Every structure is written in structure tokens, then in C-alpha cells.
Amino acid sequence: MTKIVDSYRFLDGITKRMMKHWATLGVPRQIPWTPLAKPISQCTVSLLSSAAVALKTDRPFDQEIERRDPWFADPSYRVLPGKTATHDARVYHLHINPSFAQQDLNCVMPVERLSQLEAAGEIGRSAPSHYSYMGYTLRPEALLRGTVPRIIGQLRQEQVDVVVLVPV
Amino acid sequence: MMPELTASVGVPRIAAIEHPFGLTLGLPGDAACQLAVLRAALRALEEMSQPGAVVHLPFEWNSSEKLNIYPPETPPIARYLRRHPWYVPKFLSRTPPEVPEQPGP
Numbered sequence: 001m002t003k004i005v006d007s008y009r010f011l012d013g014i015t016k017r018m019m020k021h022w023a024t025l026g027v028p029r030q031i032p033w034t035p036l037a038k039p040i041s042q043c044t045v046s047l048l049s050s051a052a053v054a055l056k057t058d059r060p061f062d063q064e065i066e067r068r069d070p071w072f073a074d075p076s077y078r079v080l081p082g083k084t085a086t087h088d089a090r091v092y093h094l095h096i097n098p099s100f101a102q103q104d105l106n107c108v109m110p111v112e113r114l115s116q117l118e119a120a121g122e123i124g125r126s127a128p129s130h131y132s133y134m135g136y137t138l139r140p141e142a143l144l145r146g147t148v149p150r151i152i153g154q155l156r157q158e159q160v161d162v163v164v165l166v167p168v
Numbered sequence: 169m170m171p172e173l174t175a176s177v178g179v180p181r182i183a184a185i186e187h188p189f190g191l192t193l194g195l196p197g198d199a200a201c202q203l204a205v206l207r208a209a210l211r212a213l214e215e216m217s218q219p220g221a222v223v224h225l226p227f228e229w230n231s232s233e234k235l236n237i238y239p240p241e242t243p244p245i246a247r248y249l250r251r252h253p254w255y256v257p258k259f260l261s262r263t264p265p266e267v268p269e270q271p272g273p
Contacts, residue, residue, distance in 0.1 A: 004224050005224045007171055007172040009186055010189055021260055023173045023176045031178045032180055033219040034180070036214065040210050045210070066244050070245040070247070094239060094244065095189075097190050097237050097238055098239070100196050107190065107191050107192065108191075110205075113202045113206045114206065138245075138264040162210070164210070167170075167174070
């Protein structure tokens with residue numbers, strides 16, 4: 001039987017109702033489209049996780065911003081090198097249990113799995129940089145106008161062909 | 169995760185997966201599952217040929233382990249709405265107050 005994903009399986013009653021309502025708020029718009037220009041086996045692939053992952057040596061995501069103004073979260077982003085290991089990183093997202101990703105970063109940011117695909121020749125290469133930002137905000141302007149163009153700029157610089165967005 | 173919600177904002181391609189929050193690729197240490205999910209998402213990318221395409225990945229979440237997927241601290245917005253229930257409609261309509269209100273609880 002063909003699997004159809006239940007979008008709301010892991011939500012409790014009230015949150016489920018809220019998210020179902022949010023799904024009706026989208027305004028029809030032209031969906032952007034860039035065709036895949038070459039086989040995946042020749043593509044440079046980067047990861048973008050909304051789990052708010054930062055290297056321990058980097059500036060932490062500022063959780064206090066969201067605690068002060070619960071409609072908003074730290075709109076910045078962090079770069080994680082292709083060789084990032086679980087013990088190099090911390091997870092700052094305030095809406096998930098971060099303990100799984102703290103045990104194994106690949107739960108939300110599969111850098112090691114991507115390297116495996118590179119070694120097996122299934123992708124061209126893992127990009128030099130992967131990215132993370134803090135998912136959840138109801139004031140997305142700073143994220144959309146500041147962070148997103150900066151990430152796109154770096155993706156272009158590193159000639160990335162494919163970005164896998166990993167929601168959490 | 170919530171492909172219906174993702175689709176509603178007009179995302180070009182979606183590889184939908186029915187995994188719990190915080191475990192998008194699979195459980196810690198389950199490299200086989202994580203690899204299979206990543207590989208399936210990239211295969212889906214090769215298949216999808218039109219804007220708004222959704223591929224439902226065939227993974228079943230059957231962990232027998234009782235998992236706590238909740239954050240250790242109640243998310244600030246949930247705490248805030250409990251204390252300020254009159255803001256629930258604003259949250260539901262995704263129209264936050266124009267000027268940030270006084271700090272939450």
C-alpha cells in the first residue's frame with residue numbers, strides 16, 4: 001500500500017488543531033522552481049537544519065530573545081563544516097527535545113550520512129558548509145530579509161547544487 | 169514532519185516523512201535508518217518534476233521505545249498563551265502583536 005504521511009500524528013489535541021488551521025492559511029502563489037541540472041551523483045549537496053545547531057566554539061543561539069518575546073526567535077544562522085561531529089555541536093531549538101540530536105547529530109543534521117553517500121559515489125560531494133537556524137518564529141522578516149539571502153550567497157559561492165532542508 | 173503545513177507556504181519540493189519531532193532522520197545511533205531516509209529524500213528529488221511536488225517516503229515509525237519528544241522547558245509561546253489566552257486568536261491567525269508585548273511569564 002502506498003504510504004501517505006500523517007502530518008499531525010505526533011501532535012497532541014490542541015496543537016494538532018492549531019497546526020491544521022495554519023495549513024489552511026497559505027495564500028496561493030507561484031511556487032519557485034529550479035530544475036535539477038545534473039544527476040545527484042554529480043551534485044554538491046548541503047544541509048540546512050531548523051534545529052538551531054551551533055558549534056560549541058561558535059556563538060550560541062540566543063534563546064533569551066524568544067523567552068523575552070515569545071512571538072519571535074533569534075533570526076541568525078550558524079555554519080557547520082562538513083566534518084562536524086556530534087560532540088562538536090549543541091542544539092538550541094526550544095520546541096523539541098534536543099537530547100536525541102545531542103546524542104547523535106545525524107537525527108537532525110545528517111552530516112555523517114551525507115559523507116557516506118559521498119564515499120559511495122551516490123552524490124558528487126558534501127558541501128564544505130552546512131547551515132542551521134532556529135525554527136519557529138511568527139515574525140519572519142529578519143530571517144527572510146537578512147539570514148536567507150546570506151545563506152544563499154554562501155551556497156552560491158560554494159557552488160552548491162542541492163540543499164536538503166531538514167525540519168525538526 | 170508536517171508536509172501539509174510545509175506545502176501550504178508554497179515549497180517547490182517536499183519529501184514527506186512520518187517521524188517524530190527532533191528525530192527527522194531516525195533514532196540516535198540508527199545509522200541505517202538515517203542513511204535510508206537521506207537517500208530516499210535525494211531519490212525523491214530526482215523524481216519530482218513540477219513545482220509543489222510531494223513524495224511521501226515509505227517509512228513507518230514503529231519504535232517500541234516510549235519516547236519523550238517534548239522539550240525540557242515548555243516553549244515560551246505556550247507558556248505565554250496560557251497566561252494571556254486572549255492572544256490565542258492572534259497566534260491562530262499568525263498575526264503577532266505589532267509591537268513586542270511586555271516579556272512573557
